[in-house]
Amino acid sequence: MRRYLEFLGYDVKFVSNFTDVDDKMIKEANKEGITVPEVADRFIKAFxxxxxxxxxxxxxxxxxxxxxxxxxxxFIKDLVAKDYAYESQGDVFYRARKFKHYGELSDQNIDQLVEGASEHVGDTEFAKKQDPIDFALWKKAKPGEIKWDSPWGEGRPGWHIECSVMSTKYLGDTFDIHGGGQDLEFPHHENEIAQSEAKTGKKFVNYWMHNGFVTVENNEKMSKSLGNFVTVHDLVKTTNPQVLRFFLSSTHYRRPLEYSQDNLQKAADNLDKIKTAYNNLKFRLDGAEDASDINDIQTQVTKIVDDFKTAMNDDFNVQNGLTEIFNLVSLANNYAAGETVAKNAANVILEAMVKLTSILGVKLDDQQDLSEEIQQMVDQRDEARANKDFATSDKLRDQLKDMGVILEDTPQGTRWHIND
Structure with a gap:
């Protein structure tokens, strides 16, 4: 989304905050005998x-x-002053019912929320609250926990308040887009709206965008609690990172992303088609000259790019956008297969391919240089083919393939690429 907005010419300010203190981190720090900031630093570095x-x-x-x-x-002091929040035994809670729009983002019924909260809130916390649906802004510190001084005693912030404070601090009282997973719509984003709009008296966010879950077999949600998850850190050890990026980028953000080896392989195959078309056309630039008239190619490319924009402007419809990228691939393949290629026409196609795929975070122009040893083998094979020594030619092709170098024989000569 960010790359596409920048492609359109917008100046994008993207804030992504780190919750670097919470119950899980405190527990982990105590377990390891280190501080909470040390735990946070380690995971932020890994991220x-x-x-x-x-x-x-x-x-x-x-x-x-x-x-x-x-x-x-x-921020909390302001909410207390406006009677949207209250202190109770060292904790500070937000009066959810006082905010008249509470529950509207997620289409929640306030009475059902009260009933659900009554069932899930522990007796100690329930006793502190004036209403079961009230939520914590400040938590009283327990012995041995990280803590800060406040008007309500030593403690630490609640999760929801952090995001309201940091987003409005860096983006202003009202900003354009707030993203997050579907599981954050309620209560987290609902609470952010209530806190922020109660304090500022202004609309908090213009557009809310909630992404679908990553799923595995049988549409089961991928989650740590179910033990059915895989991390990027581990996956890139066995999967080309470009393939993983293409896979992640090619599903509409609101739809579930179905993770499987088959789907990763489909992504690899599709990405290979794009890269092969790009490299085949780029290969034809060698010795090509400019043409005086490239209006036909320019018109076709312009239409494809415009259709890509139309797709992406429809709620970032990346699947329809990919259709246009593959229309560009077809154009590249057809033009590269021609008897002659005009350099300026080919560059129009190549530049459009780079621009559109870069929005997906894919790098097309990342061909590696061959080592001296491999280049000599490629040259030896070319010589063997020229001498009609096909046994030697085939042997060298197989050896190069085993080394991860794929050769393609074209009317314009031999071209190669590294097998991902």
């Missing part, structure tokens, strides 16, 4: 390493909750 592997750009800003404690406390 950056993993997203770099699949060509995900870093956010404009990655704020941390623990760097914004003063702002969080001030």
């Amino acid at each position: 950056y390493e993993d997203i770099a592997q699949i060509n995900v750009q870093k956010a404009t800003i990655n704020p941390r909750a623990t760097d914004n404690i003063t702002e969080i406390i001030d």
Whole structure:
């Protein structure tokens, strides 16, 4: 989404915050005998390493909750002053019922929420709340926990308040797009709206975008609790990161993403078709000259790009967008197969392929240089073919294939690519 908006010419400010203190992290820190910030630093470093592997750009800003404690406390103080929040035995809770739009984003009925909350809230927390659906803004510190001073005693922020504070701090009281998984729509995003709009008196977010779950066999949700998950960190050890990125990028964001080896292989095959078309046409540039008239190619490419935009402008319909990318692939293949190729016409196609696939985070122009040893083998095979020594030619082809180098014999000569 970010890459597409930038492709359209928008200046995108992307904030992705880190919750670097919560119950699980406190438990892990105590277990390992280290501090919560040390746990956070380790996982944040790993996160950056993993997203770099699949060509995900870093956010404009990655704020941390623990760097914004003063702002969080001030935000809560404002809500208390406006009677949207109250202190109870060292905790601070938000009066959910007081916010008249509570539940509208997720289409929740307030009475059903009360009934559900009554069943799931523990006796201790229930006793502190004035209403079962109220939620925590500030939590009183337990012995041995990381904590900060506040007007309500030592404690730490609740999860929901962190996101309201950091998003409004860096993006303003109202911003354009807020994303997240479908499981965050309620209560997390509902609570963010209630907190933020109660404080600012302004609309919090213009567009909410909730992505579907990653699923495995039988449409079962991939999750840590079910033990049916695989991580990017492990997957890139056996799967080309470009293939994984293409797989992740080729499903509409609201639809479930069905993970399987078969679907990964389909992604690999489709990506190979795109890269092969690109490299075949690029190969034809050698010795090609500019043509005086490339209007026909320019018209075809312009229409494909316009149709791609139409697809993506329809709620980021990436599947229809991919159809247009493959229309570009067909155009590239047909043009590359011609007897003559005009350099300027070929470049129009190639540049469009790079622009559209880069929106998906895929790099087409990443052909590796051959080592001196392999280049000599390719040259020896070309010589053997020229001398009609097909036994030697076939032997060298097989040896190169075993080394991961795939050869393609074309009317314009031999071209190669590294097998992913």
